[in-house]
Amino acid sequence: xTTPDTTAATKMRAALDRSGGQKPAGAGFRARMSLxxxxxxxLIFRGILVACALAVPILLVALVIELVQxxxxxxxxxxFHFITTSTWDPVAGQFGAFPLIIxxxxxxxxxxxxxVPLSLGVAVYLTEFAPxxxxxxxxxxxxxxxxxxxxxxxxxxxxxxxxxxxxxxFPFLRDTLGFLPFFKGVIYGPSVLSASIILTIMIxxxxxxVSREVLLAVPTSxxxxxxxxxxxxxxxxxxxxxxxxxxxIIGAVILGLGRALGExxxxxxxxxxRHDVSTSLFAPGYTMAAAIxxxxxxxxxxxxxAALTYVALVLFxxxxxxxxxxxxxxxxVTRSGGKAA
Amino acid sequence: MNRRxxxxxxxxxxxxxxxxxxxxxxxxxxxxxxSLIVKGAGSLSLAFFTKLPAPVGETxxxxxxxxxxxxxxxxxxxxxxxxxxxxxxxxxxxxxxxKISSMSRFVSDVLNGTPSIVIGVFAWTFIVxxxxxxxxxAGSIALAILMIPMVMRTTEELIKLIPGSLRExxxxxxxxxxxxxxxxxxxxxxxxxxxxxLLAVARVAGETAxxxxxxxxxxxxxxxxxxxxxxxxxxxYTYATGPxxxxxxxxxxxxxxxxxxxxxxxxxxRFVTRRRFGASSG
Numbered sequence: 001x002t003t004p005d006t007t008a009a010t011k012m013r014a015a016l017d018r019s020g021g022q023k024p025a026g027a028g029f030r031a032r033m034s035l036x037x038x039x040x041x042x043l044i045f046r047g048i049l050v051a052c053a054l055a056v057p058i059l060l061v062a063l064v065i066e067l068v069q070x071x072x073x074x075x076x077x078x079x080f081h082f083i084t085t086s087t088w089d090p091v092a093g094q095f096g097a098f099p100l101i102i103x104x105x106x107x108x109x110x111x112x113x114x115x116v117p118l119s120l121g122v123a124v125y126l127t128e129f130a131p132x133x134x135x136x137x138x139x140x141x142x143x144x145x146x147x148x149x150x151x152x153x154x155x156x157x158x159x160x161x162x163x164x165x166x167x168x169x170f171p172f173l174r175d176t177l178g179f180l181p182f183f184k185g186v187i188y189g190p191s192v193l194s195a196s197i198i199l200t201i202m203i204x205x206x207x208x209x210v211s212r213e214v215l216l217a218v219p220t221s222x223x224x225x226x227x228x229x230x231x232x233x234x235x236x237x238x239x240x241x242x243x244x245x246x247x248x249i250i251g252a253v254i255l256g257l258g259r260a261l262g263e264x265x266x267x268x269x270x271x272x273x274r275h276d277v278s279t280s281l282f283a284p285g286y287t288m289a290a291a292i293x294x295x296x297x298x299x300x301x302x303x304x305x306a307a308l309t310y311v312a313l314v315l316f317x318x319x320x321x322x323x324x325x326x327x328x329x330x331x332x333v334t335r336s337g338g339k340a341a
Numbered sequence: 342m343n344r345r346x347x348x349x350x351x352x353x354x355x356x357x358x359x360x361x362x363x364x365x366x367x368x369x370x371x372x373x374x375x376s377l378i379v380k381g382a383g384s385l386s387l388a389f390f391t392k393l394p395a396p397v398g399e400t401x402x403x404x405x406x407x408x409x410x411x412x413x414x415x416x417x418x419x420x421x422x423x424x425x426x427x428x429x430x431x432x433x434x435x436x437x438x439x440k441i442s443s444m445s446r447f448v449s450d451v452l453n454g455t456p457s458i459v460i461g462v463f464a465w466t467f468i469v470x471x472x473x474x475x476x477x478x479a480g481s482i483a484l485a486i487l488m489i490p491m492v493m494r495t496t497e498e499l500i501k502l503i504p505g506s507l508r509e510x511x512x513x514x515x516x517x518x519x520x521x522x523x524x525x526x527x528x529x530x531x532x533x534x535x536x537x538x539l540l541a542v543a544r545v546a547g548e549t550a551x552x553x554x555x556x557x558x559x560x561x562x563x564x565x566x567x568x569x570x571x572x573x574x575x576x577x578y579t580y581a582t583g584p585x586x587x588x589x590x591x592x593x594x595x596x597x598x599x600x601x602x603x604x605x606x607x608x609x610x611r612f613v614t615r616r617r618f619g620a621s622s623g
Contacts, residue, residue: 045519049435052428053445056493059486060448063455063463070466121362129356130363138363145370147607149547151574152596155581156373159380159589201369208366234352262456264550265578289458289550296465297554305470312462316455323454 067313073306082310088275090300095307097288097314099277104287104315107192107267108260111199116253118200119208124237127215128223139212146205154269157198162189162270165197170282185280190272193281198266203256210255214248215241247330254326261319264289288315374600381597384590389598394560394591404595406562410477410571411602414556415546417481417566422488422545423538429489430496435522437501446497449490460486461551469555477563477570480556484545491544495537499530536614543606547599549574573599 068075074082078095085096122142126135166189177183218241226240227233242249272284273294288311299305388403395402429449433442464483469475503526511521527534549572552558557569558579573595580592 041520042518045522049428049432050441052425053432053441055425056429056445056452056489057448059489060451062467063460066463066466067459070462070470118362118366121359122366125356125359125363129359138367141370142366144604145373147543147603148373149549149574149599149603151547151549151577151581152373152377152600155577155592155596156376158581159593160372160376204366232348232352234355235348237355258454262454262458264456264458265574269578269582289456292458292462293550293553296462297557309462309466312459316459319454319456319459320451323451 063316067309067316071306071310071313073303074310075306077303078307078310082307083314086275086277090295090304093301093303095303095310097291097307097311099275100286100288100291100311101314101318102277103192103271103285104261104289104318106285107196107199107271107287108257110193110196110281111203111260112253112257114196114200115204115207115256119204119252119256120211120249122204122208123212123215124242126212128233128237128241139209142205143209144205145201146209150202150263150265151269153198153202154266157194157266157270158190161198162194165189165194174282181279182281185278185282187282188272188284190270190284191282192271192278192285195267195271195285195287196281198270199260199263202263202266203260206259207252207256210252211245211249214245214252217248218244251326251330254322254329258319258322258326261322262289262315264293268293288312377593377597377600380590381593381595384594385597389594393562404571404573404576404591404598406559407571407573407576407595408598409562409564410556410559411546411573411599413564413566414477414481414552414570414572415484415542417478418484418488418545419538419542421482422485422541423492425485426489426492426541427496427534427538430493431500431522431527433493433497434500435526445493449493452486453490453494456550457483457487457548458550461553461555464551464555474567475555475557475569476567477556478566480552480570480572481566483551483555484548487545487548487551488541491541492538495541496530496534499533499537500526502533503529532614536610539606539610539613543603543610546606547574547603549578553578573602 074095077093078085082095082097083101084098086098087094087096088099089095122138126139130138166187170187170193173183174187222240222244223236226236231239267287268290271286271290273286273290274284275286275291276283278285292308292312292315295304296308299308386403388401390403390408391405392401392403393406394404429445432439433446436442460483463486464479468479468482472479507525507529508521511525512518516525552572552575556572556575558575559569559571561571563570576595577592577599580588580595583589583592
């Protein structure tokens with residue numbers, strides 16, 4: 001049954017091909033797809049691809065539905081007060097995620113404040129100043145840091161970093177900056193500051209490698225022009241190169257922020273896991289991801305599960321908002337940058 | 342000092358600060374690798390790779406169950422995640438204007454930014470809570486979900502790099518659309534796709550958070566995907582947070598093995614690309 005069909009299709013295709021020289025390519029393809037004998041093959045193949053491509057949005061819908069359903073119990077019981085209250089008592093069934101949210105935002109912010117200047121400095125040095133032989137090895141070395149699993153950072157943090165911080169760095173901070181409320185009080189090993197420092201080390205490679213790529217994309221003519229106008233090399237970086245790469249760098253920073261917000265294992269192992277908000281950075285705290293990692297497998301009541309799922313939902317929403325803000329920012333910056341240039 | 346000197350001094354000062362930043366950034370890596378080797382290598386022995394953990398209080402034993410568990414779970418995750426990710430990536434590259442592509446692309450960005458612990462919670466509510474028992478399969482699915490956006494993005498970008506003239510040449514020679522895609526576009530991008538997939542595998546191999554309450558961990562050798570299973574990252578976590586010194590030793594050794602596994606995958610990934618591309622370009 002298919003044989004005559006196919007020959008007819010071949011003839012028509014030949015005819016189409018002969019006249020197809022003048023036709024736009026798209027029209028030719030479409031005609032061929034619907035006429036040729038391999039249309040079934042194409043159809044099946046396209047069907048498989050569409051199924052794969054649709055699997056991704058379906059996954060997201062399933063994720064949202066499951067998270068909302070899983071936290072229904074807690075949503076009904078606490079509503080939006082969940083975000084603003086601080087009681088976390090699994091036995092009494094009272095849950096409020098305020099300390100967790102603050103902990104997440106606080107550790108991510110501190111990590112960003114430390115990591116951004118550091119990684120930008122490295123990226124600029126590697127693209128603009130370093131001798132040629134040094135560039136690749138250093139970049140590869142730092143990118144290797146990104147390959148280390150989070151739990152290994154946690155292990156290292158607990159047994160190597162924390163002792164150093166507690167004995168040397170934290171006392172030093174308290175002695176020099178102790179007039180600030182953030183550096184007062186008893187020094188604990190596992191603390192908000194320890195977690196922030198490990199986060200800094202973890203997100204730095206990401207910010208560094210993305211901003212390095214962005215800086216590499218800045219045309220050489222831009223550099224040469226500013227140097228020719230008499231700028232020192234640092235002035236060329238500050239007034240020409242960084243503004244040129246601005247949108248990409250902001251994207252890199254937001255990428256780092258997203259990672260810092262969701263980072264789980266290392267933070268769980270270093271932050272001390274206490275449902276509390278303290279002004280002192282030496283005190284233990286908690287983050288959303290750490291609370292889920294720590295309590296989920298041991299949750300006893302349905303309400304405890306629901307509360308932790310609710311935390312996951314809030315974390316999910318926060319990361320989506322951050323990513324959306326990043327896209328909006330990059331979009332606006334590239335648009336205005338395009339106008340200026 | 343005149344203005345010019347001030348400017349030059351400032352420039353040199355900033356360069357000096359940047360060099361300091363490089364130093365600060367590179368130190369942790371050597372510090373971490375150094376501690377891993379110093380503290381972990383001592384506990385590595387043949388038994389570490391071939392035996393199960395000894396009961397608490399006894400010395401010796403190994404992490405065979407966790408190595409096997411990691412290989413099984415990551416393998417199953419790759420079987421699910423790589424084909425779907427590649428299919429979606431090919432769709433986005435070959436039909437870039439279609440609504441499905443732009444939606445899929447957008448959602449994969451969202452998924453890529455989603456913390457792995459949230460994916461773990463999803464796998465729990467979706468599978469563990471419904472089956473009412475922990476399972477390695479739930480862990481694999483969580484890892485696969487993490488892989489899909491990564492594989493998808495590299496696939497799309499690599500196929501887009503291939504000149505359109507190749508596709509047009511194949512179609513002009515009478516290749517059907519699907520054969521053009523598979524034997525021309527995908528074939529040309531294959532080394533890159535292998536690299537991208539290996540890097541995705543390397544990344545999820547070290548993931549702990551999505552396994553905590555899906556695969557849960559297991560002290561015994563298990564091949565059953567429908568039951569709890571051990572994994573190297575879980576071993577590192579449980580032993581690192583345990584109270585005994587021997588456990589901490591074990592955690593360091595397991596971490597060293599995990600790092601070697603991840604780095605080996607990463608090096609393999611680079612090697613695949615370099616060999617193929619190197620041969621064709623020079």
